[in-house]
Amino acid sequence: IETSNAERLRVLIGDLHESDLGDVLQALSREEREALIALMGGDFDWTALTEVDETVRDEILETIPNTAIAEAVRELDSDDAIGILEDLADEDREEILAALPLAERIKLERSFDYPEESAGRRMTTRFIAVPPFWTVGQTIDFLREDDRLPDDFTEVFVVDPRFCFLGTVSLDRLLRTKRPVRIEEIMGEVTHSVSATDDQEEVARLFERYNLLSVGVVDESDRLVGVITIDDIVDVIEEEADEDIKRLAGVGDEELTDTFVSAVRSRFIWLLLNLGTALLASAVIGLFDGTISQMVALAVLMPIVASMGGNAGTQTMTVAVRALATRDIETINPIRFISREALVGLANGVLFAIIIGVVASLWFSSTQLGGIIAVAMIINMVAAGLAGILIPLALEKAGADPAIASSVFVTTVTDVVGFFAFLGLAAWWFAIS
Amino acid sequence: IETSNAERLRVLIGDLHESDLGDVLQALSREEREALIALMGGDFDWTALTEVDETVRDEILETIPNTAIAEAVRELDSDDAIGILEDLADEDREEILAALPLAERIKLERSFDYPEESAGRRMTTRFIAVPPFWTVGQTIDFLREDDRLPDDFTEVFVVDPRFCFLGTVSLDRLLRTKRPVRIEEIMGEVTHSVSATDDQEEVARLFERYNLLSVGVVDESDRLVGVITIDDIVDVIEEEADEDIKRLAGVGDEELTDTFVSAVRSRFIWLLLNLGTALLASAVIGLFDGTISQMVALAVLMPIVASMGGNAGTQTMTVAVRALATRDIETINPIRFISREALVGLANGVLFAIIIGVVASLWFSSTQLGGIIAVAMIINMVAAGLAGILIPLALEKAGADPAIASSVFVTTVTDVVGFFAFLGLAAWWFAIS
Incomplete structure (x- = not known):
């Protein structure tokens, strides 16, 4: 073609x-x-x-x-x-x-x-504004005659002579009212309006929460400067969710069509951070190289403790990051949430301690080794639950985006605690026994 | 209170x-x-x-x-x-x-x-339907007189006597048209309509793509049975994105208010799967226990290779899963995508091979060890890139949800390949040298 x-x-x-x-x-x-x-x-x-x-x-x-x-x-x-x-x-x-x-x-x-x-970037400056003293008939005639109107609209905005935002009239209201009625009588009060400098994510929450179709945007002096419509907000919601998912995995705002070089660069930084974490974990293992050389089974089993902790921590962290992003967390008592996560970690820790304890005992014919890995598993799972909830909460408090930074910190905690608990317990036990 | x-x-x-x-x-x-x-x-x-x-x-x-x-x-x-x-x-x-x-x-x-x-569950059955032969005036009068109308609406639906869906008229169109014009003259054709059995996610994509405010829902015999409005779709989009994030982390559709027991149960299954993966990785390490007992440095360094691969694989997988979920991938040639990911893996693999090679050489004063871990790193990063893209694509082809199952498979691949490449290379090198 x-x-x-x-x-x-x-x-x-x-x-x-x-x-x-x-x-x-x-x-x-x-x-x-x-x-x-x-x-x-x-x-x-x-x-x-x-x-x-x-x-x-x-x-x-x-x-x-x-x-x-x-x-x-x-x-x-x-x-x-x-x-x-x-x-x-x-x-x-x-x-x-x-x-x-x-x-x-x-x-x-x-x-x-x-x-x-910000809202100011997302708004359209084409909207319909009428004075409050017009009648429904006047408004309808105005709409019929003016060709320079926006393509689609669902509300008419009411402003005073200084362009201060007074209220809105939805089109269905307008259609259902008799012609001589004045606009100010059927006008809905301004219950939701956003300032042009507001973050688009906040605006999206407002739309979601109150099922809005459009919302007026005002400047510092309360004058109506634009309108944000739901179709733009749908894109914002999708983008923000996408951003969260990708930040959790450390791929930033990468898109499918990004070039090879920019994909390599954006992922490199994340992997470099992760290398730091991994080296820290290796240093912890290095502390116990004497113990490992006496008992190679420790090297075989140690990734299990770290990996289970990492997964459990990621689970808790994901729930926490999403709850922060959707503001759901504001309705919940944080102490209740934190203690629940610690308890969930403890419960799953005990369950998996039993499983892995039995497996390790049979595999290496050593109930001592089974007991050690079981205790390490419980410690690491509780640490994972606590890290998974406390780290995102702390990052949010500190003003950082919890989606970006949480997973590095959480896996650092679970790796370090996992290796230290398992190898440390083993070193201590075999030293005293 | x-x-x-x-x-x-x-x-x-x-x-x-x-x-x-x-x-x-x-x-x-x-x-x-x-x-x-x-x-x-x-x-x-x-x-x-x-x-x-x-x-x-x-x-x-x-x-x-x-x-x-x-x-x-x-x-x-x-x-x-x-x-x-x-x-x-x-x-x-x-x-x-x-x-x-x-x-x-x-x-x-x-x-x-x-x-x-499905769309049938999300639709409202309260909507306004008028015959095509009515005039704009008749329609407006009908809207003014009937009290039993839905609270908010943005479109009037046009149906024939059998209630077949003919078209829609947006309220702004209705307002801007003179009273004697017939509805059928200003009616927009049905360009988008959904069947009541369609999946809500498909419907959401339609809204997003074409910036719709509402869409008619038809039954098998093409009769208009309901309307889905944008405010319901905003919730669907948010829910589906939330589901994807949580499935990637293995917490299903857990909510903040879920009880302790259901949180433990839903996470247990995921962790159990992960335990299987971890045991498989341990079995790979177990193959080389003789090599490790000769050289404990291998045990210290091996988690680095596996962890870097796991992170790189997760990055690729997240991009792939999102591209599948948003249907972005349909506009891209899969071969181009797969080869790009392999190349990104190779590039970052080489970069990190150099870094970790130098670090390991200095740490354990052994350039041989540095060389081995460098080669293993390149192998595992390429494997991670390929697994990260091929596994979600294969799951999608097989009809499974790539968000749920991908990460288990991807980390299995990166753990097994990582440990096997590193320890295998070391065993082979020290056997021949």
């Missing part, structure tokens, strides 16, 4: 939804993408760029002159325009902004003043 | 949003909850029960007679009613359904015929 037949391409691609077009772009090679966009010309749906991974977007934008991008950005909703321009180099972005008409430039520049991942 | 002052309680609690009331319930003890609901009586907002964890909900419902539940369920939207009744024991549910008026009972029973986590 790529062999320059522009007519056929337009027929095939022209009606695709932006998400589907995004998928097409993603599946193509770099050169094919360039050819496709050139062939589509003015018919190319630029919103598709908001649907592709960052790496692909950057590659595409690099090949297009800034003036053409500026042309395209004018057609977009402000939140889509920001999504596209956000990751560009500063000088490219400024060149594109400079090529825009003054009004649009100011609007976009203001959005870029808000921090990344 | 719980000391029986019903008046004050009603003032305090009466206006709370269902989510906030849910939080209040969750934070209270079992007895306090019971007292609160009894005191609130008819003013209790039953939708709050859809906002609490399953365990808390079950506890609350146990204390309330079935007839009172039936009374409450009548007031609810069908999707909320299903959420509350879904987890009850079969006989309780039947008793409650039997106490409902015939029409409502049939509606709810039909929903329960659909499988769990």
Whole structure:
């Protein structure tokens, strides 16, 4: 298809939804993408760029002159325009902004003043605002006549002459009310509004909690500057959950289309941290090399204690990190949570102590060895439960993201405690017996 | 507050949003909850029960007679009613359904015929359907006069006399059109509709992809039976992401409020699986006990190789599992993905081989040992990359959930390969030298 037949391409691609077009772009090679966009010309749906991974977007934008991008950005909703321009180099972005008409430039520049991942970046500045003294009839006539309205909307916002945010009227309310009624009579009070500097994750929680469809965004002086709609929030929720999963595994915000070099680099740091942990654990083992050389069975069995602790710690940690992320934890007494985790660790510790104690006794025909590994297992499982809950809580208190750093600390604790308890107990027991 | 002052309680609690009331319930003890609901009586907002964890909900419902539940369920939207009744024991549910008026009972029973986590369970059966030949004016008048409409809606659904789903009209479209225009002229075609038996995760992808606000649900004979709205989908997205995170860590669908016993039980199975893996790894070490007793340094260093492989494998696996869950992987050539992961493993393997080779050489003053651990590291990192991508892909192909089972298999591979490569190489090298 790529062999320059522009007519056929337009027929095939022209009606695709932006998400589907995004998928097409993603599946193509770099050169094919360039050819496709050139062939589509003015018919190319630029919103598709908001649907592709960052790496692909950057590659595409690099090949297009800034003036053409500026042309395209004018057609977009402000939140889509920001999504596209956000990751560009500063000088490219400024060149594109400079090529825009003054009004649009100011609007976009203001959005870029808000921090990344804030409500101000996610909001659209196209929304419908009416004064409170209008009637339902006036409002409906206004909606019927104005062509420059946003494509989809579910609420009308009510503002005073200074553009202070007074309230909202949902469209179904508007439809169900007789024409002469004044807007202020049916207006819902502002129960939820966000400030433009709020974090997008907080905004997402608000939507989730109160089942909102859209919410007004106000600036420092309480004036309505934009609207965030649920469709943007759905993406935020998905992104934030994705981030949590990937941070727990130490792959940051890696995406499938990331280049080889960036994948190697982002994972290297995590693995380096892990190497530090592993060396620490090795140093603990090194303390007991005399004991091991007397009894090689210790070397055979020691990874079991460490690995069981590591898994139990990860389980607790995951529950804790998710509870922190979804704010579920705020409704629970932390002492109750901590003691529950310690008890769960103890219970599973005892169960697995019995199992591994019997296995080790039979394998090496030594009930002493079985007893030692059983006690070490209980100690490490309780330590795992406590580390799994206390480390994320402490990181959250210290203002760090518990999803990023918890697992390194938790496995450090379970490795060190596991090896130390098992080998230390063995050294002590065989020394006194 | 719980000391029986019903008046004050009603003032305090009466206006709370269902989510906030849910939080209040969750934070209270079992007895306090019971007292609160009894005191609130008819003013209790039953939708709050859809906002609490399953365990808390079950506890609350146990204390309330079935007839009172039936009374409450009548007031609810069908999707909320299903959420509350879904987890009850079969006989309780039947008793409650039997106490409902015939029409409502049939509606709810039909929903329960659909499988769990399907679109049929999530949909509400309260929606607005109009015939295509009505005019905009007729429709608006109908909306103004009928009191029995759903609370919030964003679209009007168009059906033929047999209730076949023809199309939708968004409220903004309706508002912006002159009264004499016929509905069929402004109706949007049905581009997205789901069948009642579709999985809720598929439905969520559809909403995300096409930024929908609501979607019609049809039965086998293409008749419109319900509507799924975005607010329900937001919960689904959050739940599914949560499930993935927790399955990767082996804590199933555990919630913060789960009882001690159920937490121990759900984690036990995962740990038992992991014990099997750990024993397998120990058996591999056991093969080389002679080599270890000659050179205890091997025992000190061997956990490093296994642990680095385990972490690298988990990184790749997490990227793969997420790509499968979000269907991102469908736009990517799997061969490209697999070879990229192998190369990333090789690159990081070489980097860490150099680091650990130098560290081990200096620590134990043996360049031979340094060389052996370096080679073992490269082998295990490549194996980790391949296992991390191939195992989730194979599980997905086999119809299993890659989030549940991948990590056990991946760590088995990295442990076994890690210990075998390191100890095997050492045994071979010291035997020939």
